[in-house]
Amino acid sequence: MASDAAAPAAIKPRSRLFSDPWQQALALVYALLLFFIVYPLAQLFVSSLRAEGGAWSLAHFHDFFALRYYRSALDHSLFVGTMVTLFSTALGVPLAAAVARWGVPGKALLRALVVLPLVSPPFVGAYSWILLLGRNGWITNLLGRIYAAVHPAAAESAASGGVLWAGTIYGPRGIILALTLNLYPFVFLLVSASLSSIDESLEEAAANLGSTPWRTFRTVTAPLLTPAILGGALLVFLTAIADFGCPVIIGEDYLVLPTLIYGLFINEMGGEPAMAATASVVLLGLTTAVLLTERWYVARRSYAMSGLRRPREREAAGRLGLSPRLRALATVFAYGIIGLSLIPAAVVLATSFFPSSGPMMHPGFSLGNYATVFRSVPRAMFNSLYLSGISTLLCVLLGVVVGYLLVRRASRVTAGLDALLMVPYAIPGTVLAVALISAFGAPPLLLTGTVALLVISYVIRRLPYAVRGVVAVLHNIEPATEEASLSLGASPGRTFRRVTLPLMMPGVISGAVMTWVQVISEISSTILLYFGAWATMSVAIYQQVLSDNFGTAAAASSLLLVAVFLPLLVFNVWQGERAAELV
Amino acid sequence: MSVGLTLRGLRKRFGGHQALAGVDLEVLAGEFFCLVGPSGCGKTTLLRCVAGFARPDAGEITCDGERLDPLPPHRRNLGMVFQNYALFPHLSVRENVAYGLRARRMPASALAKRVEQALAMVHLAHRARSFPGMLSGGEQQRVATARALAIEPRLLLMDEPLSNLDAKLRVEMRQEIRRVQRSLGITTLYVTHDQEEALALSDRIAVMNAGTLEQIGNPLEIYRNPATTFVAGFIGHTNFLPGMVESMTGGEAQVRLRNAPPTTALSDVVVRIPAGDLAPGEAVTVALRPERFSLAAPGAAGTMRGRLQEITFLGAITRLLVQIAAGPVTVELHGHAGEGLTPGAEVSLAVEGETAKVFREGE
Numbered sequence: 017m018a019s020d021a022a023a024p025a026a027i028k029p030r031s032r033l034f035s036d037p038w039q040q041a042l043a044l045v046y047a048l049l050l051f052f053i054v055y056p057l058a059q060l061f062v063s064s065l066r067a068e069g070g071a072w073s074l075a076h077f078h079d080f081f082a083l084r085y086y087r088s089a090l091d092h093s094l095f096v097g098t099m100v101t102l103f104s105t106a107l108g109v110p111l112a113a114a115v116a117r118w119g120v121p122g123k124a125l126l127r128a129l130v131v132l133p134l135v136s137p138p139f140v141g142a143y144s145w146i147l148l149l150g151r152n153g154w155i156t157n158l159l160g161r162i163y164a165a166v167h168p169a170a171a172e173s174a175a176s177g178g179v180l181w182a183g184t185i186y187g188p189r190g191i192i193l194a195l196t197l198n199l200y201p202f203v204f205l206l207v208s209a210s211l212s213s214i215d216e217s218l219e220e221a222a223a224n225l226g227s228t229p230w231r232t233f234r235t236v237t238a239p240l241l242t243p244a245i246l247g248g249a250l251l252v253f254l255t256a257i258a259d260f261g262c263p264v265i266i267g268e269d270y271l272v273l274p275t276l277i278y279g280l281f282i283n284e285m286g287g288e289p290a291m292a293a294t295a296s297v298v299l300l301g302l303t304t305a306v307l308l309t310e311r312w313y314v315a316r317r318s319y320a321m322s323g324l325r326r327p328r329e330r331e332a333a334g335r336l337g338l339s340p341r342l343r344a345l346a347t348v349f350a351y352g353i354i355g356l357s358l359i360p361a362a363v364v365l366a367t368s369f370f371p372s373s374g375p376m377m378h379p380g381f382s383l384g385n386y387a388t389v390f391r392s393v394p395r396a397m398f399n400s401l402y403l404s405g406i407s408t409l410l411c412v413l414l415g416v417v418v419g420y421l422l423v424r425r426a427s428r429v430t431a432g433l434d435a436l437l438m439v440p441y442a443i444p445g446t447v448l449a450v451a452l453i454s455a456f457g458a459p460p461l462l463l464t465g466t467v468a469l470l471v472i473s474y475v476i477r478r479l480p481y482a483v484r485g486v487v488a489v490l491h492n493i494e495p496a497t498e499e500a501s502l503s504l505g506a507s508p509g510r511t512f513r514r515v516t517l518p519l520m521m522p523g524v525i526s527g528a529v530m531t532w533v534q535v536i537s538e539i540s541s542t543i544l545l546y547f548g549a550w551a552t553m554s555v556a557i558y559q560q561v562l563s564d565n566f567g568t569a570a571a572a573s574s575l576l577l578v579a580v581f582l583p584l585l586v587f588n589v590w591q592g593e594r595a596a597e598l599v
Numbered sequence: 600m601s602v603g604l605t606l607r608g609l610r611k612r613f614g615g616h617q618a619l620a621g622v623d624l625e626v627l628a629g630e631f632f633c634l635v636g637p638s639g640c641g642k643t644t645l646l647r648c649v650a651g652f653a654r655p656d657a658g659e660i661t662c663d664g665e666r667l668d669p670l671p672p673h674r675r676n677l678g679m680v681f682q683n684y685a686l687f688p689h690l691s692v693r694e695n696v697a698y699g700l701r702a703r704r705m706p707a708s709a710l711a712k713r714v715e716q717a718l719a720m721v722h723l724a725h726r727a728r729s730f731p732g733m734l735s736g737g738e739q740q741r742v743a744t745a746r747a748l749a750i751e752p753r754l755l756l757m758d759e760p761l762s763n764l765d766a767k768l769r770v771e772m773r774q775e776i777r778r779v780q781r782s783l784g785i786t787t788l789y790v791t792h793d794q795e796e797a798l799a800l801s802d803r804i805a806v807m808n809a810g811t812l813e814q815i816g817n818p819l820e821i822y823r824n825p826a827t828t829f830v831a832g833f834i835g836h837t838n839f840l841p842g843m844v845e846s847m848t849g850g851e852a853q854v855r856l857r858n859a860p861p862t863t864a865l866s867d868v869v870v871r872i873p874a875g876d877l878a879p880g881e882a883v884t885v886a887l888r889p890e891r892f893s894l895a896a897p898g899a900a901g902t903m904r905g906r907l908q909e910i911t912f913l914g915a916i917t918r919l920l921v922q923i924a925a926g927p928v929t930v931e932l933h934g935h936a937g938e939g940l941t942p943g944a945e946v947s948l949a950v951e952g953e954t955a956k957v958f959r960e961g962e
Contacts, residue, residue, distance in 0.1 A: 496685035499652050502672040503679040504699030504750055511673070514698075518689045 038425055041417050042433070048414075049436050052472050056455035057439070060300075060447070063293035063454045076294035086291070089276035090298060096191050096272055097257040103196040104252040107353055108203025109245060114346040115204075116211040126350060127208075128588075133357040134201040135580050137537035137554060139261025140573045142194040143561055144360035146266060147367055147570070149185040190266035195256050197357040202255070203248030210244030211237075243314045250310045254303055258444030260540035261554070265561055273299040274446040274540055281450065281544060293454060296447040303442045361577055368574040372567025385571035392568065395549055396556040397575065403467070403552060404536040404579075407474035411482045412528045414475065416520065419486025420512075424495070437480045445540030448473050452545065465547050473541045478534055482527040489523030490516075522591065529587045533580050553579075603628040603786035604649070604754055609658035611644055618644040619655065620810035627802075629784045631777070635797040636807030637833065642790045645807075646758055649788065650679050663753055673702075678747030678785075679756040683763065684739045686731035692718070692742050693727040699750035717749040720779060737768050744779065755780070755787040761796065773799055794834045798822065806830045828958050831886045838889065838928040844881045852877050854885055854957065856903075856925035877957065886956040889918070889931040895949035902947040910940055921946060 067073035080086045114120045115127065133141070148155050185193070214237065222232040260274040267275060273295055280292035371382040389397075418437070421430050443451075452473055456463035463469045493516065501511040539554040546555055553576045560569035604626040611619040618641045626632045634642040647653040649660055651672030660667040667675055687695050696717050700710045718724045721741035731739060740760060747755060760776070761769045777800055780787050791797055797804050798818040805815045806829070814826040825831035828839065842854040877883070895902040905923035917937040919930040930948065940946070 494683060494685060496681045496683055497687060499650070499672070500679065500681060500685035500687070500746075501698065501702075502652075503650055503675070503677060503756075504702060504746065505673050505676065506698070506702040507673050508671075510702060515687055519687075 038421060042421050042425070042429065045414065045418055045421070046433060046436075049433070052452075052476055053436065053439055053443075056448070056451035057300075057443075059455040060293050060296055060451040063290055064297045066290065076290055077298075079291070080294050080298060086276065086295065089271045089273050089295070090302075092188065092270060093257045093272040093274075093299070093302070096188055096195070096263070097253045099188075099192045100195045100199060100256040101249050101253045103192065104200035104203050105245060105249050107196070107200040108248060109207050109241075110346075111200070111350055111353055112204050112207035112211055114350045116208045118343060118346045120343070120347045120350050122351075126354060129354050129358065130201050130204055131584075132361065132581070133198050134205075135533045135537075135584065136198065136361055136577060137261060137539070137573075137580075138195060138198045138259050139265050139539055139554070139558065140364055140537075140576065141198050141360040142190060142262040142266040143557070143569060143573065144363040144367075145185060145190055145194050146561075147363050147566065148359070149190075153185075186266060186268045187270040188267075191263050191270070191272070194262050194266060194360070195259060197360070198262075199252045199255055200353075200357070202251040203245065206244040206248040206251075207241060210241050214240050246310060246313065250306060253306060254442075257299070257302065258446070258540065260444075260446050260543065261558070264543075265558065273302075274444060277446050277450060278543065281453075289450075289454065292450050296450045299444055300442065300447050303444060307438075307442050364570050364573045364577065367566065367570035370567060370570075372565075385567040386575075388565075388568045389571045389575065393551070393553075393556040393572065396551050396553050396572075399550055400536050400553040400576070400579070403470055403474065403550075404532050407471050407478070407535045408528050408531045410471065411475050411478050411531045412524055414479055415482030415486050415527055416517075416524060418479070418483045419490055419520075420516070422483065423487055423490040424498075437483055440477050440480050443477065445473070445477060445538065445542075446544065448477060449541035449544035452541075464545075467550060470542065470545050470550065473545055474535045474538060477541070478531045481534075482531055485523045485527035485530070486520060489520050493519045525587065525590075529583050532583055536579050537576060601628045602626070603630065603662065604788065605659075605661040606645075606649075607659040607661075609645065609648060609660070610656045611641075611648060611653060612656055613644075617810050619648070619658075622658070622810070622812055624805060624812065624815070626786060626788060628786055631780055631787045631789065631800060631802045633789045633791060633797040633801040633804045634807055635791055635794055635804055635833075638792055640807040641810040642792075642807045643758060646756055646788060646790045649754070650677055650756055651675050676750065676752050677754045677756055678750060678752035680740075680743045680747050680758065680760045682759045684731075684743040684760075686739055686742055686746075688731050690730075691727065692723065692729050692731070692734070695731065695742055696746045696749050698746065703750065713749055717745040720748070720782075721745045721775070736764050737772060740764065740772055741775075744776065748779070748783065748785070753786070755785050757787065757789045759791055760789075762791075762793070769796070776800070798834070806833060808833075823954075825886070825956060828884060828886065831956060831958075836889055836929060838887045840885045840887065840925045840928070842883055842885045842925070844877045844879050844883060846879055847877070852957075854883060856885065856923075882960055884958045884960070886958065887928070887950060888954065889929045890916075890933075891951045891954045892928065892930040892932075892948050893950075894932065894936055895947045897945070897947045899947060899949070902949050904945065904947050907940055907942055907944045907946050909942060910937065919946075921948060923948070 064076055065072055065074070067075050080090075111130070115123050115130075120126065147153055150156065218236055218240075219232055222236045223229070227235065257272070258274065260278065263270065263272045263275050264278070271279065277292050277295045277299070280288045280295060368385050369381050369383070371378045371380050371384055418433065422434055440448075452469055453464055455461065456469060463472075497519070498511050498515055501515045502508065506514060536552075537554055538552075539558060542552055542555055543558065546552065551559070553572055557569050557572045557576065560566075560572060602625050604624075606622055606624040609619050609622040609624075610617075620641075622641075622645060634645060636642050644653055648655045648658075649667065651667070651670065655668065658668070662675075662677075667677075687698065690698065693714055696714045697710055700713055705713070714727075715724065718727055721744055723738060723741050723745065726734065726738060726742075731742065734742065740763075743760070757776070761772050764772060773796060789797075789800060798821075801818055803815060803817050804821050806813045806821065808829050814821060814830045816824075816826075821830065821834050825834060825837075831837040832839070840856050842856040845853045845855045847853075897904075903923045903925075905921040905928070907919060908922050908927070909920040911918045915933065917932045919932065919937060919940070921928055921930055928948070
């Protein structure tokens, strides 16, 4: 064959062969994100920059930083966020070391229990600390009685409401206590994962080179753990300063940014939406700055871990030369912390079965509180299940599509999508609610007062997590597996259904469970976006606490906890069986 | 013999990297054809173009008279064995093998029979119910082969299918693959970077370098008669020595080797080689295989003197590194030759000049 015979036919453009529904999906996802994230945020900025007459102005920002009322909320948020982060790190890091390295008995149980506080709604935690330590709390009253027994004279003058404790749990202390016990598992999870991924031979090499165990920890282990500790601390800080439910229940006069924004919006005097938008921009600026700083730092010093040897957990004296006595101490510490953080759930459950009238609890057993819940807020239970169901479904569907696009159709276009999906990480629920209202609160795009807006806010905030789950699973599925299916004659659609999707399933389902868990206990955006009959369980609990119906609130909280824990339990059992099946 | 697969003018560029720079190739029906070359030479890209996972920028791919390149991968009916096997972890061995048949909606009874045959062929009938995670590397490799063959493809593509196995198993599986391929008579395109594997398996070999085919031929031709210095260096070990054609006598050329830099003076060594179309005074590169050297009596005519630098005992052979005036040469001796030598010793080497290949500058 002559080599100059007919220059080989040029191949037709790519689009024909690979024209597939994914391209359309990509366009749709972009449109959705631009419309429901970028546009509302733009509107939020516009609202914060418009003066009364409609002219551009920085007056609101000037007011925010000049007036003590606003400024103090920022200071409070920073203080609470910092303290919660410090305490969570102080609890989470040693706990991770205890469980991952120090041979504390019952590791599997500890690892399972430690996740529970994380998925319990913070406002339920705050509320249970009020039940224990509040003005009429069990412990407060108990101590009051002890105090009265010891100092009968002094107790006479003080009301029975606990002279020692009254007021101390309200405000920053309560917020910090409740949020710390809620959020420290973030630090634990990241650090213990990192600890078990450090190649054991690194530490052996250090020992071989003559380094003492403590020196090895300082010079080898600790630097390798730094990104994980920072990552955990960042999650704690972001969650803490964005939290609305905890400060609104236990904070009383101590305003933080989310409660300030809520107050500015829902005001008996008519509200100040422009000031609410300004405070929202400040909060968003804060979360964004923290997030970007952490990214920058971690990108600069992340280490590729090449070794495959996972560290063994030392049975006897651990690698830090732990004596039996120290190990016993570590055990007490680990169980103590986890026990402490499980108190809220236990207290709420126990309280829900006490006969009650208003804030007064009586000893005994009764299902009266549950009867009240079913009588007075039946709609709220339905609403929560319905909204969480729809949001989870949408979130998972979108998550699968977006995750697939990001991994298998990676291009410059999808890289933009990836960057866009980072935005919701930084948006606190309160801020998103204000942004959505300022974008869709007026014609022609009137969506406020519809269920759609609630669902949109849930889906937007959880989508990045769902996508991240799918992306992680997809990265573990080699493209060759899908290519094998194609080469065996299965069409792209059949390949996706028969190979890709089944292999993605564990990630998809765990994403669905986590979305459900987070959405059903959501309060920070719900409280601003719900209307009329569409109050959810979390809103109902908040209202019951405000009305001092503690028994009803406890019963409603218990039901909420069941709705959170049950899917987790089912999922874990299913996963355990699956793991056994696949060996 | 009829043609199984034809490639014409295949080109593919990834960014600034020309992976395929115009490849023309014909693989005969029933032939076991190896593409061999260093990593990054484009051999895997070529295979992926045939399979349909990469789109060539230009060129034609024809199989049994049908153009393949306009077809999407799942309509090409080619069996492919992947480097990491790409078994479906959520499906049993049986279902893995049945996968392509189910995609073709084969009736259940015929399907069961075909799966059984395919598994029997690779001696894995007893593992049908197992899941891929429970199999050894060699078993996974067999399943991948059975899965690719079950669909009765018109072409079998294999992408370094043995590179994840240990050395001993690799040699066993090599024979296994060859046996199955022969019994089915299926046209096979096999990609490897292991030249020994290519020599052992192939009917014909194409040596690839930088996106082009350097030489196509049967294993013996490729080894004995490399067309370029690249082929000579890549297939087996070769000593390259610079020289100059001194004179021609009766179909033989006397090439005097040059001394290694920094001195470029001519040494005393003359190699007699088949003359070909060489001309006196021409500068050439002489390629000599290590096994073509032998130890000679000191000072014998036509031998080259050198100093022994390293000696490595490898069992059946002993490998020497000898510094001669023209540069370092690797020498392989069989049997007991070389026993008792120590580094630093003076040695004299004889060479079978008629086996040398001579390349002009730039060849």
